[in-house]
Each structure stands twice: as C-alpha cells, then as structure tokens.
Amino acid sequence: GAVVSQHPSWVICKSGTSVKIECRSLDFQATTMFWYRQFPKQSLMLMATSNEGSKATYEQGVEKDKFLINHASLTLSTLTVTSAHPEDSSFYICSATQIGLAGYEQYFGPGTRLTVT
Amino acid sequence: GQSLEQPSEVTAVEGAIVQINCTYQTSGFYGLSWYQQHDGGAPTFLSYNALDGLEETGRFSSFLSRSDSYGYLLLQELQMKDSASYFCAVNTGGFKTIFGAGTRLFVKA
Numbered sequence: 001g002a003v004v005s006q007h008p009s010w011v012i013c014k015s016g017t018s019v020k021i022e023c024r025s026l027d028f029q030a031t032t033m034f035w036y037r038q039f040p041k042q043s044l045m046l047m048a049t050s051n052e053g054s055k056a057t058y059e060q061g062v063e064k065d066k067f068l069i070n071h072a073s074l075t076l077s078t079l080t081v082t083s084a085h086p087e088d089s090s091f092y093i094c095s096a097t098q099i100g101l102a103g104y105e106q107y108f109g110p111g112t113r114l115t116v117t
Numbered sequence: 118g119q120s121l122e123q124p125s126e127v128t129a130v131e132g133a134i135v136q137i138n139c140t141y142q143t144s145g146f147y148g149l150s151w152y153q154q155h156d157g158g159a160p161t162f163l164s165y166n167a168l169d170g171l172e173e174t175g176r177f178s179s180f181l182s183r184s185d186s187y188g189y190l191l192l193q194e195l196q197m198k199d200s201a202s203y204f205c206a207v208n209t210g211g212f213k214t215i216f217g218a219g220t221r222l223f224v225k226a
Contacts, residue, residue: 034212
C-alpha cells in the first residue's frame with residue numbers, strides 16, 4: 001500500500017523556538033496533503049489542507065501565521081510551528097490521499113510528537 | 118454544524134463479534150471511512166464506503182446507509198491485538214475528512 005513518512009518522529013523544543021515537520025509520500029504523488037493535530041485520548045482535528053503549488057487552506061481557529069505550511073512538491077509538505085509554546089505540545093499527523101482499488105483512501109504518516117518545554 | 122457520533126468505549130471478549138456504530142451529520146458526504154489507531158501510533162485505514170451496503174475485508178466489515186446517515190464497523194473473531202481506538206470519518210468533499218471522537222475497544226481474554 002501507499003506509504004507516508006514523517007520526520008522527525010518526536011521532537012522536544014524550548015518555548016519560543018520554531019520546529020519544522022516534514023511529510024513525504026514515498027511511493028505515490030499526492031496533490032493534496034492534510035495536517036492534523038491530536039491531543040491525548042482525543043480525536044484528530046484537521047488543521048489545514050495543503051495543496052501542491054498553492055497556499056494552504058486553514059480550518060477555522062487555526063492560526064496560519066503560527067502554523068506555516070509549504071507544499072513544495074507532489075511528495076513533500078512541511079509544517080512549521082513558529083514561536084512554539086507549551087500548549088502547542090501535541091501529536092501532529094499528516095496524511096495524503098490516493099484513489100485506490102477501494103475508492104478514496106487516505107494514508108497517514110506515523111505522526112510527530114512535539115513537546116514544548 | 119458537523120458532527121459524527123460514536124460510542125466512547127466498547128468492551129468484548131476474545132473470539133466475540135463487536136459492532137461499532139457511527140451516525141453523522143455533515144454539510145457534504147462522499148463516503149464513510151474507518152480507521153484503527155493503537156496508543157502512540159498513527160491511524161491506519163480499514164475501510165471506505167461510498168455506497169449503501171456492506172463491505173467485507175477479512176475479519177472486518179463496514180456498512181453504510183446513506184438515507185439513515187448511519188454506518189457501522191463489524192469486527193469478528195476478536196483478538197487481543199484488536200484493542201485500539203476506532204474512528205469513523207466522513208469525506209465531506211475535496212478529500213477533506215472529518216473524524217468522529219473515536220471508540221476505544223477493549224478486548225478481554
């Protein structure tokens with residue numbers, strides 16, 4: 001099946017610094033990728049839709065200046081958390097979509113656990 | 118608003134059958150998906166229903182009734198490794214997916 005990777009898998013940073021998370025589709029091209037955030041024992045909350053070559057579309061309540069998304073190629077999207085604060089500590093997951101034998105399929109990366117101290 | 122409702126948790130024994138229901142109310146609907154997530158891991162795709170009816174994949178089956186805005190995931194011959202959270206999710210258009218709160222399944226010996 002389709003594989004999506006994320007890097008890093010976990011990161012600890014100090015408050016006020018910025019962190020970049022990469023999301024790659026390894027064996028397929030993804031015109032659209034998505035970024036989610038998940039707090040412990042909660043559901044996935046869609047943050048933004050990332051389209052190759054254009055600006056990301058952010059969900060209501062998500063600060064676009066704080067969560068910078070760049071989709072430079074059909075296989076790479078990056079999320080940069082700028083001026084991180086402890087409340088930004090969360091599990092960040094990207095996904096990429098593909099039309100497969102089962103129809104619409106969404107493949108998730110392994111996630112990045114961010115801890116801001 | 119948009120909402121997906123599913124039970125918060127379900128407990129069953131090994132070898133049993135369990136059904137996890139999902140009702141949804143969304144502004145758009147193109148299909149219902151199910152995902153499994155183990156603690157500390159990322160969600161993994163289980164199934165997708167775009168049309169009414171039952172889809173079977175091994176021990177897992179998924180059902181959709183668009184007229185009732187309802188679907189379910191059926192897990193048969195439960196195994197301990199099936200203990201995880203299960204999310205239903207609606208594709209509302211443009212590949213955009215809205216997730217339910219998740220159902221935590223506990224499988225006991």
